[in-house]
C-alpha cells in the first residue's frame with residue numbers, strides 16, 4: 001500500500017501538496033474538503049467533499065481517518081489549520097507523524113527544522129501509516145502532467161463536537177503571507193497600530209506585498225496575531241523580505257530564513273538581524289521607509 | 297508539562313550530528329506549558345476549577361520545573377518517571393492512561409514544545425479520548441459544563457464552544473505567566489509531588505537520526521544609503 005493521500009482544505013493547497021507528493025515518488029490521490037479542484041494537480045483521483053466550510057478538527061477526524069484507509073502516507077499543509085487536523089487524524093489512525101517537513105530523503109526519511117530552526121533534524125519513520133505536514137516552500141509545484149485526474153464526489157462524514165460560533169473574516173486585499181512575493185514586517189519600535197499600518201502597510205502595498213510582524217509587535221497590540229512571523233507564527237519564503245525595527249531573535253528568524261532577499265533596517269549595528277540580511281541599513285526606520293517609498 | 301531547553305539559549309548540533317549541544321544551557325518549563333499552568337491557576341482563582349494536577353513524563357531532573365509549577369499555584373504534581381524516548385504519540389498514550397485513571401474535566405497543554413516544535417500531543421490525546429479539542433487558545437471562558445474558547449487561526453481568530461471534558465492547547469496570547477521568585481518555589485516544597493512508573497510502554501513511531509546545522513545564508517552587505525539599497529534591490533531583481 002505505497003500510496004499517498006494529500007488532504008487539501010481548499011483548492012490552493014492542492015498544488016502545494018502535489019509538489020511534495022511528487023517528491024515521494026509514489027502514486028497519489030487527493031481529497032479536497034471544500035471548493036472545486038482548479039487545475040490538474042497530478043493526482044490520479046481527486047475526491048471532492050464539497051463542504052460549505054471546513055469543520056472543526058474534532059468534528060471531521062473520523063471522516064478523514066476513514067478516507068485515509070489504504071494509504072501509507074497522508075499529507076497536509078503545515079498551517080495552523082493543517083496541524084490542528086493532521087495530529088487529530090494521526091491520533092485516530094494511531095499513525096506516526098512528522099510535522100513541518102522541508103525535505104524528503106526516502107519514503108521513510110524526512111528532514112525538518114527543530115528548536116526554532118537551530119538545527120535540521122533527519123527523522124526516520126519506524127512504522128506506517130504516516131501523517132505529515134509540509135512547508136510548501138520546500139516543494140515547488142510540479143510541472144503539469146497533462147493527464148487529467150479523475151474527479152469524484154465523496155461524502156465526508158461530519159459529526160459535530162466543538163461548535164464554531166464566530167470567525168474573523170479573511171484579511172482584506174493584501175496577499176497571503178505564506179504565498180506573498182514581497183513582505184514588509186515591523187517590530188516593537190512601531191509606535192501604535194496606526195503608525196504600523198501607515199509605514200509598514202504603506203510600503204507593503206506599494207510593493208504589492210503582504211504585511212508581517214514580530215511577536216513583540218503583536219503582543220503590544222500594534223499588529224493582529226495572524227501577521228506574526230516566526231517559530232510560533234507563520235513561516236514565509238518571499239522573494240523579498242524587509243524587516244524594519246526587528247532585532248532578529250532566533251524565533252523570528254526561524255520563520256524567514258527561506259526568503260530569497262532579506263533587507264534589514266535597524267538603528268543598532270549589532271542587531272542579530274544583520275547576520276542573516278542580504279542588505280542592511282543602520283538607520284532609523286522612520287526616516288528610511290518614507291525615503292524608500294519615494295524612491296521605489 | 298514538558299521540560300525543554302531555555303528558548304533563549306543558543307543551541308547548536310553537536311559536531312558529529314548525534315544530538316544537540318545544550319551544555320551550559322538552562323532548562324525551563326516549555327513556555328506554552330507555563331501559559332497552560334497560569335491559565336489553570338486563573339481558572340481556579342475564578343472558582344471554575346477545584347484542583348490543578350501538574351503532570352510531566354520525564355527523567356528525575358524535571359522535578360525543578362514541577363516545583364516551579366506548584367509554586368505558580370498547581371495543587372499537586374505527578375512525575376511519570378522514565379528515561380525512555382517519547383515521541384508525541386507515546387506521550388498521548390501515556391497521558392490517556394492517566395486521564396482515564398484520574399478523570400479530569402479539562403486537560404490544558406501547550407500548542408507545541410519549543411524543542412521538537414511538533415504540535416501533536418494535544419490533538420492526539422483528544423483523539424484517543426474521543427474528546428472535543430480547541431487548539432491555539434487565546435481566551436478561555438468557562439460557562440458551566442461548556443467552554444467558550446477563542447482560537448488563533450491562519451486568518452485571525454475564531455470562537456468555538458465545547459462541552460467538557462475537553463483538551464485545550466495554549467497559544468502565546470492566552471495570558472502572561474506570573475513571575476515566581478525563588479522563595480515562592482521553596483515554599484511550594486510542601487506540596488505533594490508523586491513519582492510513579494509509566495503505565496504504558498513507549499514505542500516511538502519516529503526517531504531522529506541526525507541533527508545538522510541549518511544552511512547558512514551568504515554573507516550580506518551593510519549599505520550606506522537608501523539610494524544604494526534601491527540600486528541593490530533593482531540589480532537583484534527584487535523590486
Ligand SMILES: Cc1cc2nc3c(=O)[nH]c(=O)nc-3n(C[C@H](O)[C@H](O)[C@H](O)COP(=O)(O)OP(=O)(O)OC[C@H]3O[C@@H](n4cnc5c(N)ncnc54)[C@H](O)[C@@H]3O)c2cc1C
Nearest residue numbers: 187188189214215216230231232233245246247252267285
Ligand atoms: C516560545 C516563544 C515563541 C516565540 N515566537 C516568536 C515568533 O513566532 N515570532 C517572533 O517574531 N517572535 C517570537 N518570539 C519572541 C522573540 O523571542 C522576540 O522577543 C521578538 O521576536 C522580538 O521582537 P522585535 O524584534 O520586534 O523586538 P526587539 O527585540 O525589541 O527589537 C526591536 C529592534 O528595533 C530596533 N529599533 C528600535 N527603534 C528603531 C528605529 N526607530 N528604527 C530602526 N530600528 C529600531 C532596535 O535596535 C531593536 O533591534 C517568541 C518567544 C518565545 C519565548
Ligand SMILES: Nc1ncnc2c1ncn2[C@@H]1O[C@H](COP(=O)(O)O)[C@@H](O)[C@H]1O
Nearest residue numbers: 297298353405406408409414415416417
Ligand atoms: N513529556 C511530556 N510530558 C508531559 N506533557 C508533554 C510531554 N511532551 C509534550 N507534552 C505536552 O504536549 C504539548 C505539545 O507537545 P508537542 O506535540 O511535542 O509539540 C506540550 O506543550 C505539552 O503540554
